[in-house]
Amino acid sequence: MSSTAPIRKDVWSRIAGSGSFLPERVVSNDELAAELASRGIETSHQWIMDRTGIAQRHLADRDTTSSQLAVEAARRALADAGVEASELDLIVVATSTPDFVFPSTACLVQAQLGARGAAAFDVQAVCSGFVYALATADSFMRAGRSSCALVIGAExxxxxxxxxxxxxxxLFGDGAGAVVLKPSAEPGILAAKLHADGSQTGILCAAGNIAYGEIVGDPLLRMEGQAVFKQAVHVLEDVARETCDEAGVALSEVDWLIPHQANVRIINATARKLGIPAERVVITVDRHANTSAASVPLALDAARRDGRIRPGQLVMMQGVGGGFTWGAVLARM
Incomplete structure (x- = not known):
C-alpha cells in the first residue's frame, strides 16, 4: 500500500497571518556608494536606481543570524494569525544562508519559539525558496499531515x-518574512507550480563549501546579470500562466502580483508580458533590495498591513533564483 496521503478535496490551506522583520541598519545608495568609493569602486545612487530600482537595503550586523530574523518575523505572523507557537505542527524555513550546516534553521526557530514537537526542516531554492516552502506546506495540509504550519523566508x-x-x-539585503497556514473549508491556496533547470547553475551561484575544515571553491555570490534577466522574465511569465490554468482562473482575475523583489526592470517586464497593470503589482524592492527567499513574504506582509491586499482577493506570488529555480503560488486571501 502506498504511504502517500491523497490530496483532500474538502480541505484547503489559507494564509491566516503574516509578519516580517528587517535589521535595524538601513544603508542608502549614497552611503553604500561612499563606502565603495573608499575601495576605489565607482557607483552612485542614480546608477543603482536606474538599473535596479533599489534606493536602500537593510543589512544585519555580523552577529545576527537568519534564525534570529526568522523568529522575529514568525512571532509577528503568529500574533497576526492569533495562533500560539504551541499550536504549530509544521515549520518550513526557506533560506540560502542557514546558521549552520546542521541543525536546520527551522529547528533553531522551533526552539526559540517553543514549538517543541512540530516537524521542522529547511528548503533551499534560493530566491524561489519561499514559494517552494509555501507549496510544500500547502501539500502537507491538503494531505492531512498538518493543521497549523509556519512558513518563513529568512536571509x-x-x-x-x-x-x-x-x-x-x-543588489542584496537582509530580512525575513513569514506566514501562518491554517486549514479552511473555503479555497485558499488554489494552485502552485514549481520548476528548476540545473543546467543553468552557472548564471547565479555561490559555489563554495566547507570540507575538512577548509573553504573549498568560491563561497561568494556570482551572477551573470543579463542571462539571469532574460531567463527570469521568460519563466515568470510562463509559470504565472501555468498556475492560473491549473486553478481555472484568468490572469485578468488576479488582483495582485507579488513577484520576487530582485530588480524593478524584471518586475515591470513580467507585468507587461502578463498584461497586469502597474497599480496591481506589489513592489518593495526599493525599500529592502533583493532579500532572496525573504522578498516575497516581505512584500506580501507590507501590502496586507497597508490595506492594499484585502480578504477575498486573488494574489499571485512568484519566485525565481539560482538553481536555476522558479515557481508560483496563487492564493485567495
Whole structure:
C-alpha cells in the first residue's frame, strides 16, 4: 500500500497571518556608494536606481543570524494569525544562508519559539525558496499531515556578497518574512507550480563549501546579470500562466502580483508580458533590495498591513533564483 496521503478535496490551506522583520541598519545608495568609493569602486545612487530600482537595503550586523530574523518575523505572523507557537505542527524555513550546516534553521526557530514537537526542516531554492516552502506546506495540509504550519523566508545575504563586485553587492539585503497556514473549508491556496533547470547553475551561484575544515571553491555570490534577466522574465511569465490554468482562473482575475523583489526592470517586464497593470503589482524592492527567499513574504506582509491586499482577493506570488529555480503560488486571501 502506498504511504502517500491523497490530496483532500474538502480541505484547503489559507494564509491566516503574516509578519516580517528587517535589521535595524538601513544603508542608502549614497552611503553604500561612499563606502565603495573608499575601495576605489565607482557607483552612485542614480546608477543603482536606474538599473535596479533599489534606493536602500537593510543589512544585519555580523552577529545576527537568519534564525534570529526568522523568529522575529514568525512571532509577528503568529500574533497576526492569533495562533500560539504551541499550536504549530509544521515549520518550513526557506533560506540560502542557514546558521549552520546542521541543525536546520527551522529547528533553531522551533526552539526559540517553543514549538517543541512540530516537524521542522529547511528548503533551499534560493530566491524561489519561499514559494517552494509555501507549496510544500500547502501539500502537507491538503494531505492531512498538518493543521497549523509556519512558513518563513529568512536571509542574511550580505554574508555571501563580494563587496568589491559592484554588479552584485548593490543588489542584496537582509530580512525575513513569514506566514501562518491554517486549514479552511473555503479555497485558499488554489494552485502552485514549481520548476528548476540545473543546467543553468552557472548564471547565479555561490559555489563554495566547507570540507575538512577548509573553504573549498568560491563561497561568494556570482551572477551573470543579463542571462539571469532574460531567463527570469521568460519563466515568470510562463509559470504565472501555468498556475492560473491549473486553478481555472484568468490572469485578468488576479488582483495582485507579488513577484520576487530582485530588480524593478524584471518586475515591470513580467507585468507587461502578463498584461497586469502597474497599480496591481506589489513592489518593495526599493525599500529592502533583493532579500532572496525573504522578498516575497516581505512584500506580501507590507501590502496586507497597508490595506492594499484585502480578504477575498486573488494574489499571485512568484519566485525565481539560482538553481536555476522558479515557481508560483496563487492564493485567495
Amino acid at each position: 542574511v545575504f550580505s554574508r555571501l556578497l563580494d563587496w568589491n563586485d559592484r554588479g552584485t553587492c548593490v
